Amino acid sequence: MRPDLRRARCRSAVVVGVLAAGALAACTGEAPAPAPPAAAVAAAWKPAPADARSWAPRPVTRGGLSTVAGQRGGTLLLHTQHGDVDFWSGVNLGSTTPGHSPGELSITRDEYRRWFTQMGEMGVHTLRVYTIHPPSMYQELKAYNEAHRDAPLYLVQGVYLPDESYLRSHDLFAAAPTRAMTAEVRDASAAVHGDLTRAAQAGRAGGTWDADVSPWVAAWIVGVEWDGQATPASDALNARQPLHRGRYFANTADASPTERWIAARMDELAGAEAARGTAAPIAFVNWPTADPLRHPAEPLETEDAVGVDANHVLPTRAWPAGTFASFHAYPYYPDFLRHQPSYQGTGDAYVAYLLDLKKHFAPHMPLMVTEFGVPSSLGSAHAGTNGRDQGDHSEQEAMSMDAAMLRTLETNGLAGGLVFSWVDEWFKYTWNTLPRQAVVDGERRSVWHDPLTNEQHFGIVAQDPTKVGQRVPWESRTGVQRVAVDQDQSWVYLTIDLEKPPTSPVRVGFDVVPGGLALPGSATRTSGVNDYAVTVDPASATATMVVDGAIDPVLLDGLPAASVPKPAVDGWSLQRLTTNRPFVLPLTKQMPPAEFLEVGRLLRGSWDPKLAAFDDRTTWQLEGRRITLRLPWSMLGLADPSSKTAVVPESGRPVGVRVDDIGVVVDAGPGGTADLRIGWDAWNRATHTERVKAGVQPLIDAFVAVSR
Structure with missing residues (x-):
């Protein structure tokens, strides 16, 4: 290392x-x-x-x-x-x-x-x-x-x-x-x-x-x-x-x-x-x-x-x-x-x-x-x-x-x-x-x-961390009928029940640091928003997670400006982890580009260790009219969820921001919308269960x- x-x-x-x-x-x-x-x-x-x-x-x-x-x-x-x-x-x-x-x-x-x-x-x-x-x-x-x-x-x-x-x-x-x-x-x-x-x-x-x-x-x-x-x-x-x-x-x-x-x-x-x-x-x-x-x-x-x-x-x-x-x-x-x-x-x-x-x-x-x-x-x-x-x-x-x-x-x-x-x-x-x-x-x-x-x-x-227990902050008879929320000391869980199986992309936006909430594909964006978003596309069976390009955590990695991936035209950046900075190779004098892991390309599958298909990296599921997301606190911009502290890059430096809760918008297109907030209690004690790995x-x- x-x-x-x-x-x-x-x-x-x-x-x-x-x-x-x-x-x-x-x-x-x-x-x-x-x-x-x-x-x-x-x-x-x-x-x-x-x-x-x-x-x-x-x-x-x-x-x-x-x-x-x-x-x-x-x-x-x-x-x-x-x-x-x-x-x-x-x-x-x-x-x-x-x-x-x-x-x-x-x-x-x-x-x-x-x-x-x-x-x-x-x-x-x-x-x-x-x-x-x-x-x-x-x-x-x-x-x-x-x-x-x-x-x-x-x-x-x-x-x-x-x-x-x-x-x-x-x-x-x-x-x-x-x-x-x-x-x-x-x-x-x-x-x-x-x-x-x-x-x-x-x-x-x-x-x-x-x-x-x-x-x-x-x-x-x-x-x-x-x-x-x-x-x-x-x-x-x-x-x-x-x-x-x-x-x-x-x-x-x-x-x-x-x-x-x-x-x-x-x-x-x-x-x-x-x-x-x-x-x-x-x-x-x-x-x-x-x-x-x-x-x-x-x-x-x-x-x-x-x-x-x-x-x-x-x-x-x-x-x-x-x-x-x-x-x-x-x-x-x-x-x-x-x-x-x-x-x-x-x-x-x-x-x-x-x-x-x-x-x-x-x-x-x-x-x-x-x-x-x-x-x-x-x-x-x-x-x-x-x-x-x-x-x-x-x-x-x-x-x-x-x-x-x-x-x-x-x-x-x-x-x-x-x-x-x-x-x-x-x-x-x-x-x-x-x-x-x-x-x-x-x-x-x-x-x-x-x-x-x-x-x-x-x-x-x-x-493994233990869940705190599911609650239901959103219910409706039509459209987005139910959004249930749970969390543990690693993940935030969202279970979204729609009136019908989705036929067009479903977008879920997260307003972590208050400043206005936007979604990918929006015609206009509010200046200064600090958002994260997931898009589930049933047609391609894919899900992606993006971050407002202005607060992309990759900006904290000390990369040369030319190496930082540019946001898309709508201002969103795919979530990434830097895995190598660009360095000059002494024997060839070449400089390979910076390397990244695209964690924003979410992996579909089961996170239940009792099932043969278990993979602890999986973060989303789509079954009929139900979408389930399991997102790391860290991919929602939390520097420390236990103290309810988010991180925002400012001029290449991390700045901590206290957050009380997270605003969530579910936009299922013709399938309706939901608007809710995710709250949680700070904690000072770890709770976990022990399991031999698969x-x-x-x-x-x-x-x-x-x-x-």
């Missing part, structure tokens, strides 16, 4: 999810309801077949330290009772639930218990977390593993940088981030051994960790995705910092200052583990922005400005468990994936890139893709390789793509693949919807779920296949 996408990962506290399936559960975001009976989800997917082999740990002792996993050259081995496993498959689990920021670490004991069971049922063997979770996570993991001795969940424990002030100071060696990380690695070691008590602080868990899960700790991953601007600046500032020559980890002679800092932290973690008699492979987080390769075709300088190389941070003979290269690698970003000549014509540029990385680290360093996946969202933020875009996938498509990528990682000899993520995360944001939401405190993102923000839809388990079976099958 590019730097302006980077914080779509929400570095404030870190966390990604792991696959959640098995039994559906109704949750409120604060106190989850009991999971429904297993029969309620039996038809959704089949549990992975029981494995006759034992996956119980078979630790070995080397150098006086007990290790359940270790590096052997370019291979990473998990020592189990049925033999050594050389490909690790699993999922990433974040630390939050709807209605909460990551730093609140809001996952409950019941959720951990349910999710671990579901992971096991899906054939997951490896669970990665990004930070120290509350004590209940380790207690539940120990209880699960003791109850499933032959099929435990192995833990890849992350140690996140608690103080990210280096992003502002450009000094990773400053006292604040260094002291914070040194304390965090020691606390993380104590936590997994059930030997930690600490007070809760903002952004970190507190309590007493008394569950020893160290027998199942397969690996450690420390650090963050290194920033493409702050990292080289910190390296320049700290050029005189000495190489780290520790007891357990040391630098090679050509290590950068950032690599020296990382080596010291990995050495501190190894020392804490060795003091407890255990060892496991230790790696650090990395991503394509800071990979050690050169990408001359990359159009964004910050995406190829620094290399952080695992080959420069190596274990000493005193650390028997070794290390590996850990990469978050997705098939849609950075742009060099689509433009680097050596990757084109290979059949799969994403795989070509991973093989390039593997070659760099071979033969002495295993490579594991510790984050990969595609989101099942209506919106997208970037075009990807082989159709694997950063969004605009049905749930079935996303699950199949994740499954295929997992199999590909195994086929090409990588050390493992961990799917991102277990559950959808409402707090996330992404570069092309952030400007539309920037007028509101970012903490409010977690209380509503935006279908256009792809980062909120990576989960194997969906976190089409998960191929992913379950892939987990099984790569584990054989």
Whole structure:
């Protein structure tokens, strides 16, 4: 991802999810309801077949330290009772639930218990977390593993940088981030051994960790995705910092200052583990922005400005468990994936890139893709390789793509693949919807779920908002006979009943910011209107959604004026998301045009997950004389529906406007008209239900296949 996408990962506290399936559960975001009976989800997917082999740990002792996993050259081995496993498959689990920021670490004991069971049922063997979770996570993991001795969940424990002030100071060696990380690695070691008590602080868990899960700790991953601007600046500032020559980890002679800092932290973690008699492979987080390769075709300088190389941070003979290269690698970003000549014509540029990385680290360093996946969202933020875009996938498509990528990682000899993520995360944001939401405190993102923000839809388990209940603001004996309205924390629902099936286009206009209401096709338009509109055409079986060109949200995306799509002659613009700005390609000096996803071309179909034809991107239906619309709040110009705040572009900048309600006009031509208003109550609390996403079976099958 590019730097302006980077914080779509929400570095404030870190966390990604792991696959959640098995039994559906109704949750409120604060106190989850009991999971429904297993029969309620039996038809959704089949549990992975029981494995006759034992996956119980078979630790070995080397150098006086007990290790359940270790590096052997370019291979990473998990020592189990049925033999050594050389490909690790699993999922990433974040630390939050709807209605909460990551730093609140809001996952409950019941959720951990349910999710671990579901992971096991899906054939997951490896669970990665990004930070120290509350004590209940380790207690539940120990209880699960003791109850499933032959099929435990192995833990890849992350140690996140608690103080990210280096992003502002450009000094990773400053006292604040260094002291914070040194304390965090020691606390993380104590936590997994059930030997930690600490007070809760903002952004970190507190309590007493008394569950020893160290027998199942397969690996450690420390650090963050290194920033493409702050990292080289910190390296320049700290050029005189000495190489780290520790007891357990040391630098090679050509290590950068950032690599020296990382080596010291990995050495501190190894020392804490060795003091407890255990060892496991230790790696650090990395991503394509800071990979050690050169990408001359990359159009964004910050995406190829620094290399952080695992080959420069190596274990000493005193650390028997070794290390590996850990990469978050997705098939849609950075742009060099689509433009680097050596990757084109290979059949799969994403795989070509991973093989390039593997070659760099071979033969002495295993490579594991510790984050990969595609989101099942209506919106997208970037075009990807082989159709694997950063969004605009049905749930079935996303699950199949994740499954295929997992199999590909195994086929090409990588050390493992961990799917991102277990559950959808409402707090996330992404570069092309952030400007539309920037007028509101970012903490409010977690209380509503935006279908256009792809980062909120990576989960194997969906976190669906719950409807408030239908009301009927319009009724008539003739023409437009009835308009019913409902809403949840993602969508506004309109059910329009006509006297007769429509034979000509039906137009629905929305006056969001008061200023007069117009409709597409009107002979005249009121100056200064701030409108959105949908046209349903029964003849062509299409529906489109447009916005007044003067307030088109694309105007907030920082595009050159020539790249902004021009409104139609009547002043309306098709609703779009920018998926790439125009950039000069350094090798050819060409400038491809800006790229857009036309979200205004509405998708017809079913949004009922109980039906085989379900597609969560669908937004309209026409059956006889009934039209049903399901429109994202964000496509109605709401920056934050929970606080009833709309966004209006003014001179390229977002301006927030409080709205009390939305005026709606239905014009069915000869079929009559309706004039009504949609009102709703502001909210401060997320309400949701949990559901395994449609089409998960191929992913379950892939987990099984790569584990054989």
